[in-house]
Amino acid sequence: xxxxxxxxxxxxxxxxxxxxxxxxxxxxxxxxxxxxxxxxxxxxxxxxxxxxxxxxxxxxxxxxxxxxxxxxxxxxxxxxxxxxxxxxxxxxxxxxxxxxxxxxxxxxxxxxxxxxxxxxxxxxxxxxxxxxxxxxxxxxxxxxxxxxxxxxxxxxxxxxxxxxxxxxxxxxxxxxxxxxxxxxxxxxxxxxxxxxxxxxxxxxxxxxxxxxxxxxxxxxxxxxxxxxxxxxxxxxxxxxxxxxxxxxxxxxxxxxxxxxxxxxxxxxxxxxxxxxxxxxxxxxxxxxxxx
Amino acid sequence: xxxxxxxxxxxxxxxxxxxxxxxxxxxxxxxxxxxxxxxxxxxxxxxxxxxxxxxxxxxxxxxxxxxxxxxxxxxxxxxxxxxxxxxxxxxxxxxxxxxxxxxxxxxxxxxxxxxxxxxxxxxxxxxxxxxxxxxxxxxxxxxxxxxxxxxxxxxxxxxxxxxxxxxxxxxxxxxxxxxx
Numbered sequence: 001x002x003x004x005x006x007x008x009x010x011x012x013x014x015x016x017x018x019x020x021x022x023x024x025x026x027x028x029x030x031x032x033x034x035x036x037x038x039x040x041x042x043x044x045x046x047x048x049x050x051x052x053x054x055x056x057x058x059x060x061x062x063x064x065x066x067x068x069x070x071x072x073x074x075x076x077x078x079x080x081x082x083x084x085x086x087x088x089x090x091x092x093x094x095x096x097x098x099x100x101x102x103x104x105x106x107x108x109x110x111x112x113x114x115x116x117x118x119x120x121x122x123x124x125x126x127x128x129x130x131x132x133x134x135x136x137x138x139x140x141x142x143x144x145x146x147x148x149x150x151x152x153x154x155x156x157x158x159x160x161x162x163x164x165x166x167x168x169x170x171x172x173x174x175x176x177x178x179x180x181x182x183x184x185x186x187x188x189x190x191x192x193x194x195x196x197x198x199x200x201x202x203x204x205x206x207x208x209x210x211x212x213x214x215x216x217x218x219x220x221x222x223x224x225x226x227x228x229x230x231x232x233x234x235x236x237x238x239x240x241x242x243x244x245x246x247x248x249x250x251x252x253x254x255x256x257x258x259x260x261x262x263x264x265x266x267x268x269x270x271x272x273x274x275x276x277x278x279x280x281x282x283x284x285x286x287x288x289x290x291x
Numbered sequence: 292x293x294x295x296x297x298x299x300x301x302x303x304x305x306x307x308x309x310x311x312x313x314x315x316x317x318x319x320x321x322x323x324x325x326x327x328x329x330x331x332x333x334x335x336x337x338x339x340x341x342x343x344x345x346x347x348x349x350x351x352x353x354x355x356x357x358x359x360x361x362x363x364x365x366x367x368x369x370x371x372x373x374x375x376x377x378x379x380x381x382x383x384x385x386x387x388x389x390x391x392x393x394x395x396x397x398x399x400x401x402x403x404x405x406x407x408x409x410x411x412x413x414x415x416x417x418x419x420x421x422x423x424x425x426x427x428x429x430x431x432x433x434x435x436x437x438x439x440x441x442x443x444x445x446x447x448x449x450x451x452x453x454x455x456x457x458x459x460x461x462x463x464x465x466x467x468x469x470x471x
Contacts, residue, residue, distance in 0.1 A: 060327070069333050102330065154334060170331060173328065173329040175327045176325060176326035
């Protein structure tokens with residue numbers, strides 16, 4: 001009875017390793033097939049994306065000092081600066097924006113107001129004190145629109161008193177896109193400008209990402225079951241077989257899977273990164289995150 | 292002993308698995324999230340500041356023994372040390388002594404008389420200079436004179452004490468010249 005259970009444990013481990021190897025092979029095939037011309041899944045739609053980012057700021061791309069600095073502000077003063085956000089993917093139906101007080105600010109004030117408008121519209125997305133700004137202001141756009149102009153107006157309220165003299169207020173601006181701003185249905189009838197993981201179209205990314213998630217889920221379940229099975233039997237196995245199976249073998253299987261996942265991501269990144277990349281300005285100190 | 296070694300291996304395996312899962316989650320998150328940030332947008336406020344006669348009183352304590360019919364004139368100045376143009380107003384504060392209602396005070400900008408009256412009447416409400424915009428760094432030289440009318444000789448042993456005050460306010464965005 002004990003020997004039978006041990007064999008079953010061995011079988012699970014062997015199955016894990018085999019499945020991991022098979023999955024790695026299938027991932028590699030998915031990545032390399034387009035390159036050898038067998039598949040029509042050409043990654044040639046990865047064009048003209050300077051930073052491989054979903055959104056970029058035109059002013060930063062042009063290497064200009066995009067910061068919004070205003071000196072000698074008096075109550076009633078206001079200044080406007082327009083920022084152009086380039087959207088490098090179809091299907092993005094909204095951009096999110098927020099302004100927040102920076103660490104250098106000497107005042108946390110209700111008197112510093114901000115107005116956000118887009119594309120010269122008279123209608124404001126938000127108008128009021130910076131400190132009362134919601135966590136996100138959403139600028140709706142057409143799914144195929146590739147630029148949105150944000151008119152940012154900062155003003156000091158006329159009721160600001162002497163406490164504001166010679167003080168400094170720092171603001172941080174953030175634009176972003178996340179899955180709530182993206183509608184994949186909007187690009188069903190058109191080729192995406194750039195392959196993105198969530199476009200579910202004909203390109204490696206669209207296969208790789210769900211596949212990776214499935215692999216992770218699969219191994220989590222398998223290893224959890226294996227652990228439960230082995231836990232109560234390791235003493236008997238040690239006596240009968242002289243060899244303990246379990247954590248080591250499981251770790252090996254997980255390592256194979258991880259190597260496969262990491263490798264496939266790296267290879268895909270390399271393939272995606274080929275098209276004309278603009279050189280990034282070395283003086284660009286504004287941080288960007290994500291793809 | 293065997294049990295302990297197995298437990299250690301199991302723990303290591305689980306930790307590895309969790310770390311790998313976390314890495315995968317982070318990678319996946321990064322793929323569906325894109326942001327651009329612009330830090331260090333600085334907004335610096337201006338300053339309103341005046342230099343009133345370098346802080347020196349226009350007439351020193353017990354400097355002159357006033358006699359009926361006597362007139363004493365003193366020059367003083369205002370410099371706009373603000374970062375922009377200002378409107379200013381001159382008035383007397385904390386006026387004390389019976390001569391406050393006796394001495395005739397004249398404040399003038401060259402030939403232009405800005406105020407003529409007693410010290411008691413030159414209050415914040417009746418202040419002068421409101422129409423004069425002082426640009427950044429500009430200096431205004433003014434003259435103040437004190438005249439003791441001969442018919443008020445009965446107050447000869449009295450005194451006048453006051454604080455000369457100047458308020459300033461931004462000229463920009465202030466068409467109604469509001470000081471409050």
